[in-house]
Amino acid sequence: MKEIKDRDGGELGTEEHAPPSPTLSPDEWSRLYRDHSRQVLATLIRLLGDFDLAEEAMHEAFAQALRQWPNEGAPGNPIAWLVSTGRFKAIDQLRKDKRGRDYVSQLAPALLESVKSTHDTEDDTCFSDGALDYPRDYAVSAYEAADAELEEQSIADDQLRLIFTCCHPGLAEDAQLAMTLREMCGLTTEQVARGLLQQPTTIAQRIVRAKRKIRDARIPYEVPGASELPQRLAIVLKVIYLMYNEAYSSSSGDAVVNGDLSAEAIRLCRHLQALLPHPDVAGLMALMLLQDARKGARQNADGTLLTLEQQDRALWDKAQIEEGTQWLDWSLRSGPAGFYTLQAAVAALHTQASRYQDTDWVQITGLYDLLLQMSASPVIALNRAVALAMRDGPEAGLELLDEISESGQLDNYHLLHAARADFYRRLGRKSDAIAAYRQALLLTSQTPEKRFLQGRLAELQSAG
Amino acid sequence: MKYLALVYYQESIINAMSEKEWQDLNQECIRCVEKLSGTGNFIIGQALHPVETATTLRVRNGETLISDGPFAETKEQLAGFYLLDARDLNDAIALASNIPPARLGSIELRPIRELPPKT
Structure with missing residues (x-):
């Protein structure tokens, strides 16, 4: 797996981070935000036990960094700095807010615990009435403690906790998708709405409801145990594929591929594979990369959709095909071929044919046979009929279509x-x-x- | 954290059971309660008589209105409840998945809302 580099750069929690230079350009800032805000958020949710509070604290921390780093230099471990700053900002906020005091004492034992252990001698004054007013050296020592706390493993675990919480089966599927885009991918509510072709108010409501359920029904912030993992991972993968499909064929509109969402889906999947290497994750990534590689050739200049037969194969993205094929190989080597891996194998066979006439329809039909055994989906049956019609002729295809139509599901x-x-x-x-x-x-x-x-x-x- | 596990099934499935199947199911439920009590997760719970014994009341303009049967006709009927003490929703799901009628119908898990302090 090591041979495949993270193409987005330092997004992965397991990588070494070079400290940013004291003065950051706007580009560097947005990159820093892009690369680190999800890690900071995921850890703050664990420490604060509340999504909204953590989000606010994360934004405060970045704002503080913007003010402080240009003058005082950037810290050696920016993530730890941002987490500590966010945590203190949140406590500060809670101390000022009357309701927050109840929250601190009742709902955030982990928060109290983490601060107490960071600075034992201060805990009495720290949580007496009145605003939290910590001395500067207190803050510094806390940052150092957080540095030690924030080992690579805990950052990675927090990321997994976040995605498994966003994709918890107790949330509705559309809420899982919206939460994942919002919390894991860092999209704004407006961006999520645009990507899903929904009104921002609809998405905002969905997110509010999901967060309320997480809080009131106490959906835990944890990575599922080994016995539940396969089932729970399948939901996460479904959400990522839904995200990708939503992008690939937005149900209306002019562009066939909504580049933003498909890139997010691939980025998130790559991230997941780094956190939790698994044949099904790699299979999904291979599938998305191989399909995505064809996006430049799917439409002609005036925006008409082109079939595989009509596409100019020179326009297919060779680097993506290469990467997708490597992930497919890794997936096939690492375990039994799952639903996404088999579909990726179909996509790979298409990319291997230098001309449409060279397509290996025998193998593709065979793969669809396997897929159909795995999932009795009428859409898979339709794809199989198309492949079989290429192998055995359109008469045979028509016969299959008649069978598929009988259920009425695809009317x-x-x-x-x-x-x-x-x-x-x-x-x-x-x-x-x-x-x-x-x-x-x-x-x-x-x-x-x-x-x-x-x-x-x-x-x-x-x-x- | 407390969760109410509401047990629903189609009473027609139960009515179609043989006497022995019905008795076995009851014994299984007793063992389930013993197990949940043993682990400290069981607070209280009861099985209910069939829905035909239900009476619904509502108070409108100070008047109590009584009617026969449940408020809404549903495909599945409420058959019993367990009040569980669980760490979180995942824990509650794991506990409730052992309630025998989960195989026949469904279990609805509802977090208990604590009322605000009396003022």
Whole structure:
């Protein structure tokens, strides 16, 4: 796994961090925020036991760093500094806030404990009435203590605690997705809303409700034990793939790939693999990288969707294909091939064919057979039918589509009708093809997809 | 932290059971309570008579209105409850997953809300 570098740079909690230079450019600041804010937040949530309080404290800490570091120089361990500063800011805030005092005494024993152990002699005065007013050397010694506390392992564990909490099965799926984007990826509520094509107020409500449930039902901030891990990891992976799919085919709009969200999904998956190396995590990453590698070729200049057959393969991102293939190999070497790994293997076979005609449909159909055994999803069945039609001809494909249609589950899925239309077209059944393309057109609101279907329709109609 | 585990199942499933299956289920529930008591997680709990014995009341404009049956017709009926003392939701889930009717119906876990101090 070591051969694959973290392409985003110092995002991983397990890496050495070079201390930032005393004066940081705006770019460096935003990079520092980007790279470290999630680690600082995850640890502050553990120490403060509250999402909102931790978020506020994290922002305060960065603001303090902005004021202090240019004059006094940046600390050797910026994460530890930011965590300690955030923690003290939070205590300070709580001391000033009457309600906060109850909170400190009742709800944050871990917080009290951590501060007490940091500075035993001060604890009486520290939590007497009135605002917390710690002397400067007290703060410094606390930073040092936090330095020791913040070992690489605990930073990594806090990151995992955060993602498993955001993806807790006690939260609704849409809340899991919104929380993960907000807390793990650091997107603002507006950015989450844009990515998911929702109103910001809807997303804000979802996040408020999720945080309230975490607090009131006491969803613990912990990494699941070995017996629950497979099930819980599957939910995390589903959320990441949902994030990626949301980006890959936003249900309407002009761009086929919403670059922001797909990049976030890949970044988060890479991060997860660093924290918790697992064949399924690597499989999902391979799948996303291999699919994402084709994004530059999926549309032509006027925004029409291009099929695999029409795509200019020279436009595929070779570096991503290379990385995706390496993760696929790692996944296959490291355990039984799961759902994502098998799909990644399909994507890899596509990238290995230098021309469409060279595609190994025999192997691809075989992989879909395995996938269908694993998950009786009608969408997988549809993909298998498309592959099988390439292997055995469109007649065989049509037979399978008839079977799939029987359940009625895909009646409103435009790709079922598009596949049917394509099979008819290849068989020369023009009027059937036209009817199916029209049906598919009715069912999609995505502009590039529409243009593609309209193009096919026009070709058939003009062919006399 | 206290959680109320509300046990729901379709009474039709229970009605379709043989006498022996029903007795076995009851004995299993007794063992479940003993186990939860032994670990200090059981605060209180009771099984309920079928929903046809339910009476619903509400007070409107000072008048008590009584009606037969549950407030809402649902697919599954409330069959009993356990008040559990658990560390957190994950702990409560682990405990409640051992409640025998979880296999037949569903368990709804509700965190107990402490009322504010009397003023």
